[in-house]
Amino acid sequence: MRCARCQAPLEHGDIRCPVCAFPSEVVVAGExxxxxxxxxxxxxxxxxxxxxxxxxxxxFCGCVMKVEEPIDPIETPSARLPLLVQAGQAxxxxxxxxxxxxxxTPGDLATAATVDTIHPLxxxxxxxxxxxxxxxxADSNAASRRSDWAPHSGKHTLxxxxxxxxxxxxxxxxxxxxxxxxxxxxxxxxVPDGAAQVEQFDVQRSAARKTVIExxxxxAAERLKGGSIPGNRFRNxxxxxxxxxxxxRRLAFPAWVLAYRFNGKLYRAVVHGQQSDVVIGTSPxxxxxxxxxxxxxxxxxxxxxxxxxxxx
Amino acid sequence: xxxxxxxxxxxxxxxxxxxxxxxTQVCVYCASPNVVAGALDATRQEPRFCIPHAQxxxxxxxxxxxWKKKLGFFSHQGVRGARLENxxxxxxxxxxxxxxxxxxxxxxxxEEYYVTETYTTTENGxxxxxxxxxxxxxxxxxxxxxxAYATDLVVSASSGIPNEELEAIEPFDFRGLRRYSPGLVAxxxxxxxxxxxxxxxxxxxxxxxxxxxxxLREFMPGDTFSDLRSTTRIEHESAAALLxxxxxxxxxxxxxxxxxxxxINGQTGKTSAKVxxxxxxxxxxxxxxxxxxxxxxxxxxxxx
Numbered sequence: 001m002r003c004a005r006c007q008a009p010l011e012h013g014d015i016r017c018p019v020c021a022f023p024s025e026v027v028v029a030g031e032x033x034x035x036x037x038x039x040x041x042x043x044x045x046x047x048x049x050x051x052x053x054x055x056x057x058x059x060f061c062g063c064v065m066k067v068e069e070p071i072d073p074i075e076t077p078s079a080r081l082p083l084l085v086q087a088g089q090a091x092x093x094x095x096x097x098x099x100x101x102x103x104x105t106p107g108d109l110a111t112a113a114t115v116d117t118i119h120p121l122x123x124x125x126x127x128x129x130x131x132x133x134x135x136x137x138a139d140s141n142a143a144s145r146r147s148d149w150a151p152h153s154g155k156h157t158l159x160x161x162x163x164x165x166x167x168x169x170x171x172x173x174x175x176x177x178x179x180x181x182x183x184x185x186x187x188x189x190x191v192p193d194g195a196a197q198v199e200q201f202d203v204q205r206s207a208a209r210k211t212v213i214e215x216x217x218x219x220a221a222e223r224l225k226g227g228s229i230p231g232n233r234f235r236n237x238x239x240x241x242x243x244x245x246x247x248x249r250r251l252a253f254p255a256w257v258l259a260y261r262f263n264g265k266l267y268r269a270v271v272h273g274q275q276s277d278v279v280i281g282t283s284p285x286x287x288x289x290x291x292x293x294x295x296x297x298x299x300x301x302x303x304x305x306x307x308x309x310x311x312x
Numbered sequence: 313x314x315x316x317x318x319x320x321x322x323x324x325x326x327x328x329x330x331x332x333x334x335x336t337q338v339c340v341y342c343a344s345p346n347v348v349a350g351a352l353d354a355t356r357q358e359p360r361f362c363i364p365h366a367q368x369x370x371x372x373x374x375x376x377x378x379w380k381k382k383l384g385f386f387s388h389q390g391v392r393g394a395r396l397e398n399x400x401x402x403x404x405x406x407x408x409x410x411x412x413x414x415x416x417x418x419x420x421x422x423e424e425y426y427v428t429e430t431y432t433t434t435e436n437g438x439x440x441x442x443x444x445x446x447x448x449x450x451x452x453x454x455x456x457x458x459x460a461y462a463t464d465l466v467v468s469a470s471s472g473i474p475n476e477e478l479e480a481i482e483p484f485d486f487r488g489l490r491r492y493s494p495g496l497v498a499x500x501x502x503x504x505x506x507x508x509x510x511x512x513x514x515x516x517x518x519x520x521x522x523x524x525x526x527x528l529r530e531f532m533p534g535d536t537f538s539d540l541r542s543t544t545r546i547e548h549e550s551a552a553a554l555l556x557x558x559x560x561x562x563x564x565x566x567x568x569x570x571x572x573x574x575x576i577n578g579q580t581g582k583t584s585a586k587v588x589x590x591x592x593x594x595x596x597x598x599x600x601x602x603x604x605x606x607x608x609x610x611x612x613x614x615x616x
Contacts, residue, residue, distance in 0.1 A: 037321075037346055037498075038345075052368050135457045135460075240458055242412065242460060
């Protein structure tokens, strides 16, 4: 069933549309008015609503009648993406990544680091498809005169297909940004019962929808900066998205989380669960190399200063 | 005079008289909490949604005690000294409104820039020339559109509760919104709508315009703006009958005056009332201020 106003699919328990708040049911014509008394199913006494119990309750036998509860469950993934990278491949990817960390990392990092723990994790995210009329107003450098900024406004229709909105608390926003683009969301598998490695969303449905809509508006602002708003420097980018047909899937994305040790200290890395060449994490810095380069720069500056004084 | 309908108590069959503004009644003979099922008035729908009372009397008692503590020095002494009792839990009729708002606006946007100005001043008895950076605004006209959903607007459908009084105890937490069911109101007083649907719609549209105006001010780019003018087209309106939980206290603080209505949000405990001033205190303070000023002026005249 879809919302009559914005075409977003309605889920079981939605008494209003989660996007535009349109009531989800058609009102039927009222019947002739009669008096009704709610009866306790246990002792047949009359029931009254108890604010403390948040339900109609019987004052005689204490029975609480289950009036319809608001349905706002904790979100759970409906499916997960298959883990295609094996543990061995993940470790090898980590070694390759450590060997390419640049000049300022210790020279023996790739060989001396030891993997402490490695475990698979399916991190939670919403995957959204939507269409929206986005009205925007912003300042940019285009057409600016005396001030650095000039105001602009506009309206565009944007579409999203498979926009990933991370819900994970286990991975940072930077980590999910790097991982997100390389997943194949067309291949899904069911989530096994009680799978401990599959992260739960940790938010209720009502809060989830707010997060998703905010993420879409943030993404809209970024996309508008990519060409719709004139100029190449922006500020005060305000967008309002009138969403249509927002559909949201709750999926779990595979990754390997590794802890490796170097010189007694622990560092963390995440390897993509479907593309082993995507690795993100922290690595040690060789302070000796940093000091050496710093010293070299200082010496060079000193030599230039001397040369300028001698020959300038 | 308010119309009265007669119903049979479902508990004992006694005749119950209900005013047009009531939907529930506890039978005086068998104490059964009766609820009217179906439409009381052919032109009105049954309530569609209900925000249930969150707590019992404890919430109202605590909210009133907190409200009384915050009454200022200039509040009427009858209110400050009143006993806060005989408050009543009710479900008041409201309308839950939402719509698509399409606004077109024209505005003048101010973008800051700085200029270096040269000026002369006197330092140590000499005239010197100095420079300073001065902030100025470049004003640029801007026209545009703003389109959004406006949701969760509640207006009072009771002619006894002015809409601004209901606004004063909002917001309600819509996560607690439930489909109306007699089980949520049995045993409580439920008022039926007494404001016409057209009037409710008018109030809701005014509230929507206020929301759009506020959002438009936040939507403007630039460092500042002026002359914001807008016209709003409203589409796909939805107005659903809603019951909101209130605690009401009619406070008799002065025999000569009508009772002061104190409203408490039955979900959050937010309390509001238009508390009258204590004129004796206001006059006393004004007189003291005037006397002090007069003394000050007199003293300065004597010194001269």
